[in-house]
Amino acid sequence: MATEVVDVLVTGGKATAGPPLGPAVGPLGINIMNVVKEINEKTKDYAGMSVPVKVIVNTDDRSFEIEVGIPPTSALIKTELGLDKGSTEPKAIVAGNLSMEQAVKIAKMKKDSMLSFTLKNATKEVIGTCVSTGINVEGMSPRDAQKAIDAGEFDEYFNE
Template identity: 45%
Template sequence: MGEQKISSLVTGGGASAGPPLGPALGPLGVNIMEVINAINDKTKDFEGMKVPVTVIVDSDTKKYEIEIGIPSAAALIMKEAGIQKGSGASGTEWAGDVTMDAVVKVANTKLENSYASSLKSVAKTIVGTCLALGVKVEGKTPKEITAEINEGKWDEKFQ
């Protein structure tokens, strides 16, 4: 039968043998708990966040491979800001505040999967996500921070 791929969005460090993974893995003949434990081990750094996971199973040999994706920029920002959800009224209500260092950290995490050409470009994208979530950066609105990034005020952070 060859390779079979199962893609799912799991909670970091909290995957279980229940749906969606258990029922999908069962017919493939792999040890479900072994796979679940491996997923939880690989996603423990993203605890509480939704993480894209792909399990590739060779149905002939019963060997499996697990590919872990990166959580969304919004999930990473909310973790940095210590909030559960955005403001619901972006641009007018503010749910939290993050530092520029946190923006750079998230940008570095997303950089390799981004189409942007530089860390600075990814950081501007992350600041845009902050706007959508209603999260300020360094106590300023994301629009103010974007203007400052364009002026070069934060360039030393993007080295």
């Protein structure tokens, strides 16, 4: 059984037969519209977000399987805050304010794909993403929020 794997980043629920999907999957000889339909069905919960998708094609019988990943942390943060984009000047302009509860929620969603062993450290990773997007956490800079987590100020959120 020969397989080909195609990795693409699509907008949740809005995949099309055009680029990047069509040119990557088309040459493999499978029905692109069936692939698009299945991807859209599986990614509808991530509407508007960029979602990593793997299309695994069995080139012998031209069957395919779709694996949907979790959107990037920055996309989850922006969606949680209702933002279209982060700050263009992260150190000078604040794009939004993430609550610790929201940060923990995102960390729980991403925990399996993170390197952290604990929810506390996974949350610190999420907060680290806030640095580059210009988003504060609980009204403080992301780095200060990470220090506050280390100091135990938010321990009530990390009862795993």
